[in-house]
Amino acid sequence: MNLRLAAGLLAAALAALPVSPAGAEVIACSAYRYLSGPPSPSYPDRTGAVLTDGSVGSPDFTDGSWAGFTENPVIEFQFDKEYALDSVEVVYDVAAGPGLGAPAQIAVFVSTDGTHFTRQAAAVAFDRTEGVHRAAIPLYAASAGRDRIEVTRGAQWLFLSEVTFRGAPAAVPV
Ligand SMILES: [Ca+2]
Numbered sequence: 001m002n003l004r005l006a007a008g009l010l011a012a013a014l015a016a017l018p019v020s021p022a023g024a025e026v027i028a029c030s031a032y033r034y035l036s037g038p039p040s041p042s043y044p045d046r047t048g049a050v051l052t053d054g055s056v057g058s059p060d061f062t063d064g065s066w067a068g069f070t071e072n073p074v075i076e077f078q079f080d081k082e083y084a085l086d087s088v089e090v091v092y093d094v095a096a097g098p099g100l101g102a103p104a105q106i107a108v109f110v111s112t113d114g115t116h117f118t119r120q121a122a123a124v125a126f127d128r129t130e131g132v133h134r135a136a137i138p139l140y141a142a143s144a145g146r147d148r149i150e151v152t153r154g155a156q157w158l159f160l161s162e163v164t165f166r167g168a169p170a171a172v173p174v
């Protein structure tokens with residue numbers, strides 16, 4: 001195998017590493033609310049839609065695109081219909097100077113009736129290096145019309161900028 005071919009194969013392999021499988025689209029989140037652990041009044045969710053407005057913002061946690069937490073937030077997301085969820089991606093900021101840390105754990109719960117929630121996934125491995133990070137948690141095609149995420153902070157401030165669900169509309173029962 002010559003080098004050019006090897007490089008071409010490597011590029012093809014890298015290009016074939018999608019964030020989500022083919023067909024998984026970004027799910028429109030019609031609303032969300034903090035069931036507990038809302039943002040600090042010092043760094044509030046200024047629009048009530050900071051987490052789903054599509055804006056990740058800069059590493060500057062004061063740029064208005066971040067919500068800052070000193071408690072462990074439980075956030076419930078409402079979708080416009082039922083989906084088979086592929087993944088949820090959470091954007092957080094790590095900055096050692098001002099004391100912003102990575103989550104310690106994110107647990108994900110799904111519901112089809114809006115009342116009963118089932119624990120679907122939990123992630124504990126997060127990039128703790130300086131900067132803005134995207135943590136994608138696989139949800140294995142779980143059906144849901146609502147979703148809750150429970151974020152356990154580390155010892156530091158938790159700053160979140162965006163939560164993105166991907167999936168496909170659930171099959172209509174026949
Ligand atoms: Ca945002």
